[in-house]
Amino acid sequence: MSALSQFRNFTQRLPQTDLMPTLFIGHGSPMNGIENNEFSESWADLARNIPVPKAVLVVSAHWYTHGTFVTAMDFPGTIHDFGGFPQKLFDVQYPAPGDPKLAAEIPKLIHSTSVGLDHDWGLDHGTWTVVRHMYPNADIPVLQLSIDYTKSPAHHYEIAKEIYALRKKGILVIGSGNMVHNLRMLSWEMINGGGYDWAIEMNDKFKNLIANGDHQPLINYRNLGTDAMLAIPTPEHYLPLIYTLGLKNEKEDVSFFNDKAVGGSLTMTSVVVG
Numbered sequence: 001m002s003a004l005s006q007f008r009n010f011t012q013r014l015p016q017t018d019l020m021p022t023l024f025i026g027h028g029s030p031m032n033g034i035e036n037n038e039f040s041e042s043w044a045d046l047a048r049n050i051p052v053p054k055a056v057l058v059v060s061a062h063w064y065t066h067g068t069f070v071t072a073m074d075f076p077g078t079i080h081d082f083g084g085f086p087q088k089l090f091d092v093q094y095p096a097p098g099d100p101k102l103a104a105e106i107p108k109l110i111h112s113t114s115v116g117l118d119h120d121w122g123l124d125h126g127t128w129t130v131v132r133h134m135y136p137n138a139d140i141p142v143l144q145l146s147i148d149y150t151k152s153p154a155h156h157y158e159i160a161k162e163i164y165a166l167r168k169k170g171i172l173v174i175g176s177g178n179m180v181h182n183l184r185m186l187s188w189e190m191i192n193g194g195g196y197d198w199a200i201e202m203n204d205k206f207k208n209l210i211a212n213g214d215h216q217p218l219i220n221y222r223n224l225g226t227d228a229m230l231a232i233p234t235p236e237h238y239l240p241l242i243y244t245l246g247l248k249n250e251k252e253d254v255s256f257f258n259d260k261a262v263g264g265s266l267t268m269t270s271v272v273v274g
Contacts, residue, residue: 033129047134053172060126072103077122160246175240187264195261
């Protein structure tokens with residue numbers, strides 16, 4: 001059975017609940033935004049098998065800021081924050097609306113830091129490359145919450161706990177990054193699949209900790225050894241996972257999909273909570 005078939009069987013068994021699931025998506029290359037491949041097809045399948053959200057809030061690895069902000073405009077622009085890709089990728093527009101009223105509510109939920117309302121950013125490729133496959137009609141409001149690079153993983157975990165109430169209001173919160181993300185060690189020989197031993201071993205360790213609900217070692221990932229530093233040389237692609245974990249309650253199950261290494265030093269492994 002193919003990985004995609006296994007994923008479809010899994011999504012068919014997802015329970016119906018009033019609490020929206022929360023996701024961590026390994027977004028990988030921006031090209032996934034325009035390709036119909038095993039990763040993007042899984043994103044589309046997932047959207048068909050969870051409740052339709054009232055809005056989507058994405059914590060993207062690519063909005064890394066001094067301070068915490070939420071997009072608050074009526075119509076966020078599509079940001080092409082990359083270079084060296086085909087023109088057809090730059091031509092993509094994802095015209096989903098924003099939700100200024102929802103944006104204004106988010107700072108009221110977060111007490112551990114102040115949250116600014118942003119009218120300049122938009123939807124970067126950590127968001128639109130994924131969400132356009134999930135909701136291709138662009139008819140669901142999409143917002144982004146930035147990652148404050150001055151704060152610790154424990155701080156980000158706390159912010160996630162503070163916005164848990166959004167899940168009760170039909171908001172789909174997505175962390176978008178990659179568990180293992182070391183572009184300096186990227187292998188073009190393995191670009192279509194395959195990982196270095198350290199990448200696969202760390203990805204497996206992360207998965208085991210997530211499955212066991214053991215979040216503290218994941219929050220304190222710098223204590224997990226040399227291989228963890230290879231897997232996470234910089235934290236921006238890893239911290240969206242911390243948001244997804246912080247949004248989980250103790251009774252919820254987790255499941256994995258797109259569990260694959262590409263390019264030697266990057267994993268697409270994604271998580272469904274709930």
